[in-house]
Amino acid sequence: MNFDTTKEQEELISKVDRVCKSIRSFEELCYIEDRLNEKLVPEFSKIGMLGCPISKKYEGLGYDILSYCKTLERIGEEGNSMRTFFSVHTSIGQMILQGWANEDQKKRYLPATTSGKSIMAFALTEPEAGSDPSSMISAYEDIGESYLLSGKKHWIGNGTIANVITTYARDKTTGKISAFIVDMNSSGVTRKEMKNKMGLLTIKNAEIYFKECRIPKQNLLGDIGQGLNIAYSALIDGRLSVAAGSIGVMKDCLNETLHHSMSRRQHGSLLAKKQLIQQHISRIVVGIESSKWLTYRAACARQKLHDYVEQFKLEQKQWHSKLNRDNKIYSTLRNDADRLTAIAKFHATNTAFDCANRSLQVFGSIGYQKTARVAKHFLDTRATMIYEGANEVLELKIASEVLGDNFRAY
Numbered sequence: 001m002n003f004d005t006t007k008e009q010e011e012l013i014s015k016v017d018r019v020c021k022s023i024r025s026f027e028e029l030c031y032i033e034d035r036l037n038e039k040l041v042p043e044f045s046k047i048g049m050l051g052c053p054i055s056k057k058y059e060g061l062g063y064d065i066l067s068y069c070k071t072l073e074r075i076g077e078e079g080n081s082m083r084t085f086f087s088v089h090t091s092i093g094q095m096i097l098q099g100w101a102n103e104d105q106k107k108r109y110l111p112a113t114t115s116g117k118s119i120m121a122f123a124l125t126e127p128e129a130g131s132d133p134s135s136m137i138s139a140y141e142d143i144g145e146s147y148l149l150s151g152k153k154h155w156i157g158n159g160t161i162a163n164v165i166t167t168y169a170r171d172k173t174t175g176k177i178s179a180f181i182v183d184m185n186s187s188g189v190t191r192k193e194m195k196n197k198m199g200l201l202t203i204k205n206a207e208i209y210f211k212e213c214r215i216p217k218q219n220l221l222g223d224i225g226q227g228l229n230i231a232y233s234a235l236i237d238g239r240l241s242v243a244a245g246s247i248g249v250m251k252d253c254l255n256e257t258l259h260h261s262m263s264r265r266q267h268g269s270l271l272a273k274k275q276l277i278q279q280h281i282s283r284i285v286v287g288i289e290s291s292k293w294l295t296y297r298a299a300c301a302r303q304k305l306h307d308y309v310e311q312f313k314l315e316q317k318q319w320h321s322k323l324n325r326d327n328k329i330y331s332t333l334r335n336d337a338d339r340l341t342a343i344a345k346f347h348a349t350n351t352a353f354d355c356a357n358r359s360l361q362v363f364g365s366i367g368y369q370k371t372a373r374v375a376k377h378f379l380d381t382r383a384t385m386i387y388e389g390a391n392e393v394l395e396l397k398i399a400s401e402v403l404g405d406n407f408r409a410y
């Protein structure tokens with residue numbers, strides 16, 4: 001596998017780099033003031049970054065998954081808050097539609113999301129159903145021309161600004177869980193910002209309430225009963241994006257640590273001369289390198305799955321939802337992507353948190369201030385060990401792959 005950055009990727013990353021630099025000071029201000037960064041969408045829209053891996057057919061940039069990951073790596077240097085916007089809008093938002101929606105749904109929804117006119121979110125988690133979404137309470141009933149959905153979701157990233165979301169609910173009669181595309185201006189949908197978050201302060205999370213919300217039949221995503229399958233497939237993309245962003249966080253921690261340790265003197269010499277400080281630096285370097293290769297490898301596995309699904313749709317003239325576990329090629333590719341992204345996310349988020357902690361330690365008291373970049377990374381990386389599959393749950397997933405089905409922990 002060759003992960004060298006191509007000329008095309010370099011050009012894309014340099015555009016992303018320019019936007020990141022142009023809004024860096026505003027992002028930092030918003031972070032301190034705990035408010036939404038309202039420049040993010042308009043500025044990144046100008047370079048088409050609101051649809052980086054989305055096909056040109058739906059007005060995206062049409063980049064492959066590894067290239068997209070490398071842009072998230074760059075955005076991650078600005079912090080997980082900014083990167084989380086893209087993970088939600090694109091990775092677990094648009095990419096579900098690209099993979100699972102039928103042609104009519106893609107045409108109705110994707111172009112507006114790639115231009116930035118419409119923002120996406122992914123609403124799976126409920127107060128009583130976090131790591132175990134199969135225990136969700138939100139329910140729908142078939143009332144002829146539409147579905148009637150009631151329930152509550154919480155912690156929904158981009159939830160305060162989203163125009164379109166995918167959500168998941170069980171059939172009141174059969175208990176089967178299905179996925180739906182919901183316009184946030186539908187009657188029966190309300191939302192409330194979740195305050196007092198510890199980090200990730202420039203994007204906002206919301207509680208979303210559905211009270212007998214009418215969803216047109218044409219907005220069922222996939223088939224009846226495919227909800228969890230769709231949600232779990234979205235999480236493959238979500239985890240990959242978190243792993244990619246974590247690499248950027250570690251790179252920024254390294255830059256900050258090098259700069260500080262090579263300018264601050266204590267006990268007669270620069271901090272960078274001290275052996276214990278060098279240990280922190282070397283651990284950050286190892287974190288970056290190891291996470292890079294795990295993430296890039298996972299991105300390639302995800303690309304193979306994508307290519308197979310697209311080929312299947314072309315040849316069979318059927319959309320993704322007709323693929324099932326009996327298709328050996330599909331299930332092997334999906335298992336590989338699932339396992340490798342879980343490993344990458346688990347490793348990259350744990351190491352990013354460790355690196356942020358080490359950077360903060362090197363900064364000493366200066367790092368223990370809200371305005372310090374390393375303090376922001378410390379607070380934000382903590383969330384990445386919880387969302388998109390808490391790391392314990394990913395460990396169990398990784399172990400069950402080698403132990404086999406008889407040893408599933410849950």
Ligand SMILES: Cc1cc2nc3c(=O)[nH]c(=O)nc-3n(C[C@H](O)[C@H](O)[C@H](O)COP(=O)(O)OP(=O)(O)OC[C@H]3O[C@@H](n4cnc5c(N)ncnc54)[C@H](O)[C@@H]3O)c2cc1C
Pocket residue numbers: 088122123124125127129130131132154155156157158200205383386387388389390391392393396409410
């Ligand atoms: C900042 C943030 C953003 C989020 N964004 C979104 C979003 O956009 N959309 C969305 O749908 N959700 C979102 N979430 C929700 C997130 O996905 C859940 O928080 C996560 O799945 C964990 O669920 P929980 O918080 O209910 O914890 P719980 O499921 O209650 O778990 C608590 C702890 O127990 C551990 N645990 C659970 N089961 C087991 C087990 N079998 N064995 C061992 N340990 C176990 C977990 O790993 C965790 O450490 C977000 C959460 C946060 C914090």
